[in-house]
Amino acid sequence: MAHAPCPFLLMDNNQPLSHSDPRRQLRMARSMCWHCQSEVTGEYFCERCVKVQPVSKDTDYFTCLGFPRRLALDPKQLEAKFYELSRTFHPDFYQTKSTNEQTISLSNAAVLNTAYRTLRDPIQRAEYLLALETGSVKDIRTSPPADLFEEILELQDTLEEYRASDRGSDQGHRLRATLQTEQEALERRKGEMESQLRRLFADWDKLQDTGEATSQARAERDRILKQMRALLSHRTYVNNIVNDLAATIA
Amino acid sequence: MARIVGIDLGTTNSLVAYMNEGQPCIVPDRNGRTMVPSVVALTDNGLIVGDSAKKYLTRNPERTVYSVKRFMGRGLSDVQSELAYFPYSLTETGGVIRIRLGQKSYSPPQISAMILKELKLRAEAYLSESITKAVITVPAYFNDSQRQATKDAGLIAGLEVLRIINEPTAASLAYGLQKNTQGTIAVYDFGGGTLDISILKLKDGIFEVLATNGDTHLGGDDVDRVLVDLFIAEIREREGIDISGYPDHMQAVRLEAERAKIRLSDELKTEIAIELPEDKGRFTRELTRDQLESLATSVIERTLTPCRMAIKDAGLTPKDIDEVVLVGGSTRMPLVRQRVEALFGKPPHCHLNPDEVVALGAAVQADILSGGTTDMLLLDVTPLSLGIETMGGVMSSLIRRNTTIPASAKEMFTTYVDGQTGVDIHILQGERELVKDNRSLARFRLKVPPLPAGVPRIEVTFLIDANGILNVTATDMRTAQSQSIEVKPSYGLSDTEVERMIEDSFKFAAEDIGARKLIEARLDAESLIKATDRSLAEAGHLVGPEEADAIRAALSQLSTVKDGTDPHAIRARMVELEQAAKHLNTVMLDDSLKKGLQGKKISEVS
Incomplete structure (x- = not known):
């Protein structure tokens, strides 16, 4: 994994350092080639001895794949970059090299694979960006909106009833139909949340593109991140329930 | 390379x-x-x-x-x-x-x-x-x-x-x-x-x-088994014999089932013939492709x-x-x-x-x-999710199935009791919630310095390499010291056992080569004996009786030594026989050439 684990968290250490973390400054230091000790100026290889260099432990996934921190990424470009870097780092191409180079290639390829997997999926990408900008999303649980919560409580009762019922009976059929309607409603709701998210993603990218550092821009940034966090959390909540529903009535 | x-x-x-x-x-x-x-x-x-x-x-x-x-x-x-x-x-x-x-x-x-x-x-x-x-x-x-x-x-x-x-x-x-x-x-x-x-x-x-x-x-083995079960049942019913009690006949049934299955890929029907034990004759039946397919459907649906x-x-x-x-x-x-x-x-x-x-x-x-x-x-990807056992016998997934390899995940471990010196870790593979429903891969014990509970920080890296094989390393985050981990596989040979088997394999390689040499020497001796016998019968009259006797003597010596276990002795006797029969072979070759040339003009030969 690319990142130094955060010592304040246990069991959830795949999170990158936040902007404000002082350790973030440290990685700006120039790195030295592990082999010939000269300063590494090339991107992935030492220009002097042509040895592959380890990807820094603190390189974020956007940097790793050479993309700016934006939420709209062209999947084709992302894939092309992933393939290009796979050709650079994959252990298959280091079989005839030294053990040291093989170890670096293995760990670089593992980082690259994680980076691509994370950025490829728009939701995971947003969660990751949020983590980069503000710290972990996973351990901050926002409660679901009140109306949704009521609905879910009722749904849980129906689910219990359905599980206990005879599936073939009239009651079973009736409950199943109710659950199906619920599932469709929740999927619509999830869809709405996702279009809201996409609007926020666009807002984020626009704000980044302007590159303003005014207090107004900062307030806008905080608003987007806060809303994004809430929406991502609600969406995960709804998504889990939809999956559970689908599995029960399948 | x-x-x-x-x-x-x-x-x-x-x-x-x-x-x-x-x-x-x-x-x-x-x-x-x-x-x-x-x-x-x-x-x-x-x-x-x-x-x-x-x-x-x-x-x-x-x-x-x-x-x-x-x-x-x-x-x-x-x-x-x-x-x-x-x-x-x-x-x-x-x-x-x-x-x-x-x-x-x-x-x-x-x-x-x-x-x-x-x-x-x-x-x-x-x-x-x-x-x-x-x-x-x-x-x-x-x-x-x-x-x-x-x-x-x-x-x-x-x-x-x-x-x-x-x-x-x-x-x-x-x-x-x-x-x-x-x-x-x-x-x-x-x-x-x-x-x-x-x-x-x-x-x-x-x-x-x-x-x-x-x-x-x-696999195809499972299709064969459906046929084997059918034949066993029919033989029991028709002949009153439980053929499954005869291992050699069971193998014949299995091989016949496999061959019939293969034939039915090209043909629409085929004959089954199975020798029954204790001279009870043969079991025969016709098997059609339709019959095979209706039996194999459940396997193929799976x-x-x-x-x-x-x-x-x-x-x-x-x-x-x-x-x-x-x-x-x-x-x-x-x-x-x-x-x-x-x-x-x-x-x-x-x-x-x-x-x-x-x-x-x-x-x-x-x-x-x-x-x-x-x-x-x-x-390529890893086919199964990799995880570790957590409280309550639940598997916590670290690397999901279908993740591109090489893939890695890190996990931080600490202690729950003051002065605790070890943390036991159980690695699993599978898609189910509970530990007992997944495959146990290995267990290992992390060594932890005796400190108050929660103070130690040991980072464990699980890395699935390009072979799809797991490698585990651990680092004490307080000292940045890495520690070697002795992983005990749940279903595998230990490193020492593999080493012993490699040694054995080299030791027996000598024996194996010996056995191979003996078999080859015997086969070569047999063909030399046959060839010399034939030459003697065809051309024995062309050499003197003493010479023929000498060849016969060398033949019988080779025959005796051939059934022994020393490939060198067999080779030595073969050389002696070849020497003894050298003149005979030359004479025989000349004779056949002469016969072949009779009635031919010089121009036709050259």
Whole structure:
């Protein structure tokens, strides 16, 4: 994994350092080639001895794949970059090299694979960006909106009833139909949340593109991140329930 | 770099391939056969492998091992349901199955190593060079223990296993090389003992696996068993004999079932004939393709569930698949082709030789590793989720299934009690919630300095390498010291055991070579005796009686020594006989030339 684990968290250490973390400054230091000790100026290889260099432990996934921190990424470009870097780092191409180079290639390829997997999926990408900008999303649980919560409580009762019922009976059929309607409603709701998210993603990218550092821009940034966090959390909540529903009535 | 060969270590047959000027080729034996039956037999002359061992399946079933791949990386309880089908005796020691052959017990990797050695010798003879490095294929759905067992087998056979590669992806390399396809393909690999399905995206020389699924205990063997069960029931009913009590006859039934299944891929009906024990005559019946298919349907239906799951995991629907490629001997069954075609909605591609394509692909991968092929790259995935046991017997997933490998995950561990000096970690593989429903891979104990609870910080890195094999390392975050971890595999040989087996294998290699030399010397002596007898009969009158007596004396001496156990003595007597018969052979040759020339003009001869 690319990142130094955060010592304040246990069991959830795949999170990158936040902007404000002082350790973030440290990685700006120039790195030295592990082999010939000269300063590494090339991107992935030492220009002097042509040895592959380890990807820094603190390189974020956007940097790793050479993309700016934006939420709209062209999947084709992302894939092309992933393939290009796979050709650079994959252990298959280091079989005839030294053990040291093989170890670096293995760990670089593992980082690259994680980076691509994370950025490829728009939701995971947003969660990751949020983590980069503000710290972990996973351990901050926002409660679901009140109306949704009521609905879910009722749904849980129906689910219990359905599980206990005879599936073939009239009651079973009736409950199943109710659950199906619920599932469709929740999927619509999830869809709405996702279009809201996409609007926020666009807002984020626009704000980044302007590159303003005014207090107004900062307030806008905080608003987007806060809303994004809430929406991502609600969406995960709804998504889990939809999956559970689908599995029960399948 | 020394040559790397590609090996398909199959349930039923195994093959070895190499790269020749950019094209993968199978190494044939002296008779042009490409497949080595994956059978090992213990005979009076020692262990034999391949075609010659196959003859012992019915002759000496208790001492003839086949389908050993089914036991790789498994415990006895995993295979309980099929034990009755195997005539050889299986036990378990330390989580590893042991196979009894005569006075000794062998682990599945040791038996597999004998097959690998046979392939190694075949390649060495054919290529006239020493072979020490190989890429070996495994079913994509093999778990960590099964992969490790395969690697161990390579080591025991004296091979450095540079890569364990998945069979369907190997096939895709051979296929891609031949067809230069771009797009999404599904490889349906149905072999003797295993089923794999892999969905790949082929683009600009990159072979990216999107998803894999399968069943490591589902293959053509299972179709054979349905037939075997039918024949047993019919023989019991019609003849009043329980043939399952006769291991040698059971093997004959199994082989007849397999042959009938194969014939019914081309024919619509076939005759079954089985010799009954205790001179009760023969059991015969006609079997039609329809009958076979109605019996095999349930087995073949079971192959479709993994296919649907793989398509779903790839985020696709069947119509997104551009081409379906068939691999494995069992895909020759017309019913398999029909069901696959119905699932994907398009006729599958079956122009490749389903028996050879995996070995050919392994040779391509070997060429990539040695730097020969540089434009192709395989990005494979791990077939099963990897996790650790957490409180309450629940598995916490660290690396999800279908994650591109190499893949890594880190986890931080601490203590719950003051002064605690160790943390036990249990590694699992599988898709279920509860620990007990998943596969236990290994356990290890993290060493922790005695500190107040919660103070130690040990970071453990789980890395799945390009072979799909797990490596574990740990670092104490307070001291930045890394610690070595002794992982105890749940279903595998320990490192010391593997080392001992490698030593044994070298020790017995001398004996094996001795046995081989003796067999070869005997065969050569027999043909020399036959030839000399013939010469004496034809041309004995052309040499003096003393000379003829001398030849006869040398003949009888060779005959005596031939049944001994010393190949050098046999060779020495052969030289003596050749010397004694040298004049006879010359005279005979002259005589036949003279006869041949009679009545011919000089111009016709020259």
